[in-house]
Amino acid sequence: MMNGDTDKDNYARSLARETGITEGQARLLIDLLGMHRPSLLREARLLKKGELGKGNPP
Template sequence: MSAHDNSRDTYLRSIRRARRRAELRSDETQHLIDESRRLIEQSHQILKRVKPGKNPRSGHLTRTDSCEGPSHAKRERELQLQAAKEFRVQFLMNETGITEAQARELVGMIGLDASSLLREARLLRKNK
């Protein structure tokens, strides 16, 4: 085997590895897209339960809860927050490879700030 054949084989192996990595990233990206679509659909379902109304003081159009009451509005906010937290957990797991429990703990401690979550998740994975 000549040096030329050896370098050609090395080049072909590196091409194959790059293709495999691209395929894995493509699968991860598709999973994130599917998860985003699911969360968007969930948000649309929440918004369908909200009807437009008028603010009695100003007369401007506002959004009022269809069930009329502060407890229902609070429940809607909780559902939206829960969906956002779940999205961040899935995102951290897919992006950094940390476990679901670790991702949930980070979201609980830090909140929803994506850059802070990513930084801490990467540090957590690195120290593993």
């Protein structure tokens, strides 16, 4: 495995632990947004919030 992949995997695990999304979702966000942590945190939290809100009336 290349070092960049390892760094990305570690970053994805860290993002997943911090925000509650899956590692797969974290990797997808990293692919889409790059390694810009503020953007990743914002989008991960929005993603998680959307998951939690499914099936619950407003």
